[in-house]
Amino acid sequence: MAVTRAQQARRGGTRRREARSGLLFVLPWLLSLLLFTTYPVLTTLYLSLTDYNIIQPPRWIGLQNYRTMFTADPAFWTSVGNSAYYALLAVPLGLAGALGLALLLNTRAQGMGVYRTIIALPVLVPPVASTIIFIAMFDPDNGLINALLQQVGLPAVGWLTDPTWSKPALILLSLWGLGASALIFLAGLQEIPPALLDAAAIDGAGPWQRFWHVTLPLLTPVILFNLVMGVISSFHIFTQALVVGGTTGKPLESTLMFMVHIYRTAFRYFAMGQAAALAVVLFLAVLVVTLVIFRSAHIWVYYEGSRGSNQ
Amino acid sequence: MTHRDGTQSHHRGAKTGVRRAARSRRYLAPMIRHVLLVAVAIAFLVPFYWMAISALKDNSQIFARPMQWWPNPVRWDNVLRALHYPGFPFLRFLWNSIFYAGCVSLGTVLSCAAVGYGFARLHFPGRDLLFAITVSTMLIPGIVIFIPTFVLFKYLGLLGTYAPLIVPAFLGNAFFIFLLRQFFLGVPQELSDAARVDGAGEWRIFWQIMLPLVRPALTVAAILSFIWTWHEFFGPLIYLSDRSQYPLSLGLFAFRAQHTTEWNLLMAASTLATLPLVIIFFCMQRSFLEGMTLTGIKGS
Numbered sequence: 049m050a051v052t053r054a055q056q057a058r059r060g061g062t063r064r065r066e067a068r069s070g071l072l073f074v075l076p077w078l079l080s081l082l083l084f085t086t087y088p089v090l091t092t093l094y095l096s097l098t099d100y101n102i103i104q105p106p107r108w109i110g111l112q113n114y115r116t117m118f119t120a121d122p123a124f125w126t127s128v129g130n131s132a133y134y135a136l137l138a139v140p141l142g143l144a145g146a147l148g149l150a151l152l153l154n155t156r157a158q159g160m161g162v163y164r165t166i167i168a169l170p171v172l173v174p175p176v177a178s179t180i181i182f183i184a185m186f187d188p189d190n191g192l193i194n195a196l197l198q199q200v201g202l203p204a205v206g207w208l209t210d211p212t213w214s215k216p217a218l219i220l221l222s223l224w225g226l227g228a229s230a231l232i233f234l235a236g237l238q239e240i241p242p243a244l245l246d247a248a249a250i251d252g253a254g255p256w257q258r259f260w261h262v263t264l265p266l267l268t269p270v271i272l273f274n275l276v277m278g279v280i281s282s283f284h285i286f287t288q289a290l291v292v293g294g295t296t297g298k299p300l301e302s303t304l305m306f307m308v309h310i311y312r313t314a315f316r317y318f319a320m321g322q323a324a325a326l327a328v329v330l331f332l333a334v335l336v337v338t339l340v341i342f343r344s345a346h347i348w349v350y351y352e353g354s355r356g357s358n359q
Numbered sequence: 360m361t362h363r364d365g366t367q368s369h370h371r372g373a374k375t376g377v378r379r380a381a382r383s384r385r386y387l388a389p390m391i392r393h394v395l396l397v398a399v400a401i402a403f404l405v406p407f408y409w410m411a412i413s414a415l416k417d418n419s420q421i422f423a424r425p426m427q428w429w430p431n432p433v434r435w436d437n438v439l440r441a442l443h444y445p446g447f448p449f450l451r452f453l454w455n456s457i458f459y460a461g462c463v464s465l466g467t468v469l470s471c472a473a474v475g476y477g478f479a480r481l482h483f484p485g486r487d488l489l490f491a492i493t494v495s496t497m498l499i500p501g502i503v504i505f506i507p508t509f510v511l512f513k514y515l516g517l518l519g520t521y522a523p524l525i526v527p528a529f530l531g532n533a534f535f536i537f538l539l540r541q542f543f544l545g546v547p548q549e550l551s552d553a554a555r556v557d558g559a560g561e562w563r564i565f566w567q568i569m570l571p572l573v574r575p576a577l578t579v580a581a582i583l584s585f586i587w588t589w590h591e592f593f594g595p596l597i598y599l600s601d602r603s604q605y606p607l608s609l610g611l612f613a614f615r616a617q618h619t620t621e622w623n624l625l626m627a628a629s630t631l632a633t634l635p636l637v638i639i640f641f642c643m644q645r646s647f648l649e650g651m652t653l654t655g656i657k658g659s
Contacts, residue, residue: 067484072477073476073561074478077493088505169640172637181406224403311502331499
């Protein structure tokens with residue numbers, strides 16, 4: 049890289065001045081990191097080892113909160129199970145749906161802009177509002193969905209009032225918002241050089257082979273990104289579950305997600321120590337899962353830049 | 360999709376048969392694609408349609424069988440009733456949402472532009488480590504932060520005010536710092552060097568040269584931050600107590616908890632909570648779609 053004259057002329061004095069102004073520019077964020085990141089994280093860790101109800105000062109109880117959580121709190125396991133069920137279905141379905149949609153949209157045919165707009169629209173709806181719309185549409189007695197099901201001869205389903213169907217309904221709600229990741233996939237698809245696909249076609253690869261051996265490998269970095277974002281956001285599902293099931297996870301605790309359990313422990317029961325311990329567990333779960341995904345990346349993610357060095 | 364089946368068929372025996380199959384596939388594939396897209400588009404639009412017609416129906420018609428596909432009579436007064444509902448002033452909630460999202464958006468853009476610029480273009484000791492820490496904080500679940508900050512704001516006597524929801528935005532946000540830094544990195548170094556030689560201070564370089572150059576990125580950040588704040592539910596839920604302060608999302612939630620049967624008003628209010636964002640979207644579709652592909656918007 050060419051070194052400009054201005055850079056050459058830079059001496060110790062200017063450098064010190066630049067460092068000073070650099071620190072001034074990032075100063076607000078330094079404050080935020082201390083006040084709204086470091087302090088809260090350390091405090092949550094400390095509180096998780098105490099009994100604390102906000103009114104009386106925290107009382108040190110060691111690992112008692114964690115012991116309670118794992119052995120004496122059935123709602124903990126219920127909520128972990130619900131969140132795991134939700135994540136294990138919502139994430140793969142969301143990824144597959146978004147990728148499929150992006151493949152459909154990835155053409156130069158006319159009118160694609162309209163479809164792109166339509167699939168982006170649900171992302172704009174506030175989660176509280178979208179959940180309310182879905183509650184009405186999935187009404188077990190007279191909702192639109194059951195009316196349609198019955199019209200094609202399928203049985204009506206209890207949806208959000210039936211513990212077996214409430215989570216699938218929440219998953220369908222999450223799929224309504226898959227436009228965001230579909231558009232990211234689409235951007236990734238449009239990065240793929242057409243020459244590569246043409247070359248494969250000339251060598252006799254059919255559409256399926258081209259997808260499997262050219263498109264998909266080149267798309268793996270985008271899949272990695274969408275996978276990580278999807279897992280993190282599904283671990284944090286809260287608003288939709290609270291609107292559907294309240295703090296008790298109606299019906300029959302089936303929508304009691306992990307975040308709802310933390311919320312009620314902290315801000316309904318004001319058991320801040322116990323809630324802090326639950327929050328630490330969520331933090332660790334997010335860390336471990338992201339780490340595992342990133343660790344596995346070298347097996348299945350294809351990076352163009354590292355093609356030579358890998359072998 | 361590109362179809363090269365024509366050239367392929369030369370290597371095979373049954374030329375004409377393959378060619379005919381290829382020709383029919385050439386028309387068939389786009390047709391299947393369009394049928395699928397239309398189906399998906401309808402499925403994605405149905406909830407909007409359902410929300411809009413229910414908002415204008417008489418309450419008894421919403422769940423009537425057979426389905427009423429159009430409100431008859433059209434109850435426009437539902438909208439007015441929702442706006443001024445006793446105890447649930449949705450017009451007031453609307454202003455609160457605009458105020459809340461506007462302040463957070465402004466604070467986020469101002470602070471993150473400055474901080475992003477600092478990380479991108481100025482050298483100071485520990486910069487790269489600090490930036491790495493900044494990126495990794497994005498993995499920390501919000502709840503880990505919320506519990507102690509709730510206690511902190513309680514002791515500051517700020518529960519029941521917008522301060523806990525707005526003030527932190529003026530100190531920056533890891534995601535938008537990351538986003539804007541990327542854009543500042545793309546501005547040619549020569550521009551700021553020339554200004555520096557001319558004796559401009561760092562602040563003037565930032566304010567008069569760099570900010571105008573990254574204006575599209577600032578727009579994206581402002582829109583995204585506005586929309587995310589508009590959607591925000593958890594923060595208002597734990598910090599606000601007086602109903603007259605509620606933003607739309609929290610107002611909707613409270614209304615639904617108390618009036619479980621007034622579906623038409625609930626839908627009118629949901630429309631009210633959605634419509635402003637749809638309008639913004641259509642006015643700034645370009646920057647919005649750009650922003651979405653840059654980042655990915657996630658609900659909740």
